[in-house]
Amino acid sequence: MREIAFRQALNEAMSEEMRTDKNIYLMGEEVAEYNGAYKVSKGMLDEFGPERVIDSPISELGFAGIAVGASMNGLRPIVEFMTWNFAILAADQIINHAAKMLQMSGGQFNCPIVFRGGNGTAGQLAATHSQSFEQMYSHIPGLKVITPSNPYDAKGLLKSAIRDNDPVLFMESEKMYGDKGEVPEEEYLIPIGKANIVKEGTDCTIVTFGKILKVAQAAAEEMEKEGHSIEVIDLRTIRPMDVESIVNSVKKTNRLVVVEESFPFGSISTEITYNVQKHAFDYLDAPVRRVTQSDTPFPFSPTLLEEAAPNVKNVIRAIKEVMYL
Amino acid sequence: MAAKTKYSKKTYIDWYKMMLLARRFEEKCGHLYVQQKFGGFCHLYIGQEAILAGLMSGIEKDDKVVSAYRCHVQPMALGTDPKRIMAELYGKTTGVVKGKGGSMHMFDKEVGYFGGHGIVGGQIGLGAGIGFAEKYKGTKNVCLCFMGDGATRQGMLHEVFNMSMLWKIPTIFIVENNRYSMGTSVERTTNVHDLSKLGLSYDMPSETVDGMDPEAVTDAFKKWAKHCRAGKGPVLLNVETYRYKGHSMSDPQKYRTKDEVEKMKKEDPIEQVLSIIRKNKFMTEKQIEQVEADVKQEVAECVKFAEDSPLPNAETDLHEDVYTQEDYPFIIE
Numbered sequence A: 001m002r003e004i005a006f007r008q009a010l011n012e013a014m015s016e017e018m019r020t021d022k023n024i025y026l027m028g029e030e031v032a033e034y035n036g037a038y039k040v041s042k043g044m045l046d047e048f049g050p051e052r053v054i055d056s057p058i059s060e061l062g063f064a065g066i067a068v069g070a071s072m073n074g075l076r077p078i079v080e081f082m083t084w085n086f087a088i089l090a091a092d093q094i095i096n097h098a099a100k101m102l103q104m105s106g107g108q109f110n111c112p113i114v115f116r117g118g119n120g121t122a123g124q125l126a127a128t129h130s131q132s133f134e135q136m137y138s139h140i141p142g143l144k145v146i147t148p149s150n151p152y153d154a155k156g157l158l159k160s161a162i163r164d165n166d167p168v169l170f171m172e173s174e175k176m177y178g179d180k181g182e183v184p185e186e187e188y189l190i191p192i193g194k195a196n197i198v199k200e201g202t203d204c205t206i207v208t209f210g211k212i213l214k215v216a217q218a219a220a221e222e223m224e225k226e227g228h229s230i231e232v233i234d235l236r237t238i239r240p241m242d243v244e245s246i247v248n249s250v251k252k253t254n255r256l257v258v259v260e261e262s263f264p265f266g267s268i269s270t271e272i273t274y275n276v277q278k279h280a281f282d283y284l285d286a287p288v289r290r291v292t293q294s295d296t297p298f299p300f301s302p303t304l305l306e307e308a309a310p311n312v313k314n315v316i317r318a319i320k321e322v323m324y325l
Numbered sequence B: 001m002a003a004k005t006k007y008s009k010k011t012y013i014d015w016y017k018m019m020l021l022a023r024r025f026e027e028k029c030g031h032l033y034v035q036q037k038f039g040g041f042c043h044l045y046i047g048q049e050a051i052l053a054g055l056m057s058g059i060e061k062d063d064k065v066v067s068a069y070r071c072h073v074q075p076m077a078l079g080t081d082p083k084r085i086m087a088e089l090y091g092k093t094t095g096v097v098k099g100k101g102g103s104m105h106m107f108d109k110e111v112g113y114f115g116g117h118g119i120v121g122g123q124i125g126l127g128a129g130i131g132f133a134e135k136y137k138g139t140k141n142v143c144l145c146f147m148g149d150g151a152t153r154q155g156m157l158h159e160v161f162n163m164s165m166l167w168k169i170p171t172i173f174i175v176e177n178n179r180y181s182m183g184t185s186v187e188r189t190t191n192v193h194d195l196s197k198l199g200l201s202y203d204m205p206s207e208t209v210d211g212m213d214p215e216a217v218t219d220a221f222k223k224w225a226k227h228c229r230a231g232k233g234p235v236l237l238n239v240e241t242y243r244y245k246g247h248s249m250s251d252p253q254k255y256r257t258k259d260e261v262e263k264m265k266k267e268d269p270i271e272q273v274l275s276i277i278r279k280n281k282f283m284t285e286k287q288i289e290q291v292e293a294d295v296k297q298e299v300a301e302c303v304k305f306a307e308d309s310p311l312p313n314a315e316t317d318l319h320e321d322v323y324t325q326e327d328y329p330f331i332i333e
C-alpha cells in the first residue's frame, strides 16, 4: 500500500469532501496562499479557488463566529486554527454558540462545522504553545472531539467529521504532520465514537490517544521483551468515548494505565478511571494509574521538558506498579 | 390637515397593529413575570418598537435576522405566532424553541429569525457568518444583525467589521442604541459618544438613524439593504432608540432621571404612527379602539395558550436536540 504523510492524509480528506459538497469551505490563518502554516492545505487554493479556501486575518473569535453563523445558514465550514492554543480566543463561539445552538433553537439550527488544528506539545515552545484541550472541550455537551494518532485514522476520521452534522473538534499535532503511514487510494471512513485496539494483550491495558500513543507503544514493547503481554487501546474519539471497549479490555487484563498529554486535574484519564471503577470494580487487581503532563505550565528547558511530558520511562514505571512488578 | 407620508394606509395600519401588539404583549410579560408565572430573565422591548416597522417593511422575505436577548417581539414582526413566544416564556413544548431557550433565545427558522442570543456580542460574529453564507451561495439576501450599544464594546465587533468589509459580506450591523448597557450609559463606556463612528477605521459606511421614527428606520433598512444586495458590503446603522422600562425586571433605574424617561416618551413611536393615522384619517376612532380591543384579546389568548400547553417531559425531552445524531451515547448515571 502507498505511504503518505499525516498532513497529506488530512489534505486528501478535506479535498475529497470539498469535491463532492460545494457548501464546504476552509478558512483559517495562512491556509490559502501560504499553503497552511504546517502545509496541510497545500495546493487547495489552486484547486478550489479563493472563495472556498480563505485566508483570514488573526481573528480567531471573529472567524469562528463567522463559521458558526455560516453553518446555521447552510454551509459546512472547516476552520483551521494554527494551533488549539490560539483557539482559546474562539472558545466563546465554540462553547457558547456552536455547542448550544441546536438545543437552544429547539432543534432548528445545527452547526456542521469542523474546527481543526495542532494540539499538545510541539517541543520547546514553552507554556502558551504546548497545551492539550481534549478535556476542556469534551466536557461540553453538544461537541464531539477527535484526536487521531496516524495518517490512516486521520483521513478516515476527518472525512467522517466533515460529514457529521454536529460540531466536531479535530485535534492534530505539529509533531505528527510529517509522520508517514499506509493509506489506501480507495475511499474509506472511520466511525466517530469507536476506539481502536492497536495491540491485543492479556496482562495490562494502556488507554491513550493522539501522538502520545507512540510513547505507550514503545513502553508496551519494552514490557513485551520482559515477557508481559500489554493491550494498547487508541481512543481515536474522545467524545463520545468508547467506554465499552475500555471496560471489556480491563475485564480481561484486570489492570489499567492511562497515558495522556494534558494536565492531570479533571482530565480524560479522570473520566476513564471513573468509568472503569463504575463498570469493572470487581475486575481490578490494582488501582488505576495514569501518566500525564506535569501539573505545571509546560516548561522550555530540555531537562524540565523531558520530565514534564509523559515518556517511556514513566509509562513503564506505571505499568510495573499496576502489575506489582 | 393631512400629514405627509411615503408609506401607504395599509402599511400604517399594519405597523400600528404590530407595534401595539408588541407593546401590550411586553406589558403583559412584565405583569406575568412579577406574578412569577415564569422564571429566567425578562428583557422588555417597550419604547423600541419603531424598529419593528423596519423589520416589517424595510426588508424582503428571504432576508435573515439575528439579534441579542431582547428578542420577544422582533420575530413577531417577521411573522412568528405570538402564542409560541408566550409559550416559550413559560417553558412549554409549544414554545418557539420547545422550552429549551426561554426569554433570551427565541429562534424561528421559518421566518428567518436566527435567534436571540444571550452572550453579549456573540451574535455579531453570527450575523457576519449568516451574511457570508448568503454571499457564498450567490443569493441577493442580506442579514440584519442587531446588537445593543453595550455590545459594541466587545472585541468581536472589531474583528468582524474588519473581515466583513474585507470580504464584502452583505450584513447590516444595527446598534439598537438605547443609551444604556444595564446601568452604564454610552458616555461611561467610551470617549467616542457617536457610535456611528465605530465603522470608520474599516471604511464601513455608517449612518445614525432616528430609532423612534418608524419611517426613518424603514427608510434606512431599505436603503442599506439595497446597498448590500448590490454587493457593496456591510453597513453600520446607529439606531437611536430608548427603552422605557428597566434593563430587565430587577432594575431600580438609579442611573437615569424620571424626566429623561418622560421626555423620551414624548417621541413614542406608537404615538407617532397613531398621529399620522389620525391626521390622514387612515382609521376612524372606532377602528382605532377596535385595534386596542383586538390586541388585548390576542394577548389574553397568548397567555391562555401558554398556560394550557404542556411542559416538556423530563424523561423524553431532556436529551433531545443536543446532537443531530439520533443514537448519541449520552452519559447517563
Ligand SMILES: Cc1ncc(C[n+]2csc(CCOP(=O)(O)OP(=O)(O)O)c2C)c(N)n1
Pocket (backbone or CB within 6 Å): B070, B118, B119, B120, B121, B147, B148, B149, B150, B151, B152, B176, B178, B180, B181, B182, B247
Ligand atoms: C459576554 C457577556 N457579558 C455580560 C453579560 C451580562 N449582560 C447582559 S445584558 C448586558 C447589557 C447589554 O447592554 P446592551 O448591549 O446595550 O443591550 P440592551 O440591554 O440595552 O438592549 C450585560 C452586561 C452577558 N450576557 N454576556
Ligand SMILES: [Mg+2]
Pocket (backbone or CB within 6 Å): B148, B149, B150, B176, B177, B178, B179, B180, B181, B182
Ligand atoms: Mg443598550
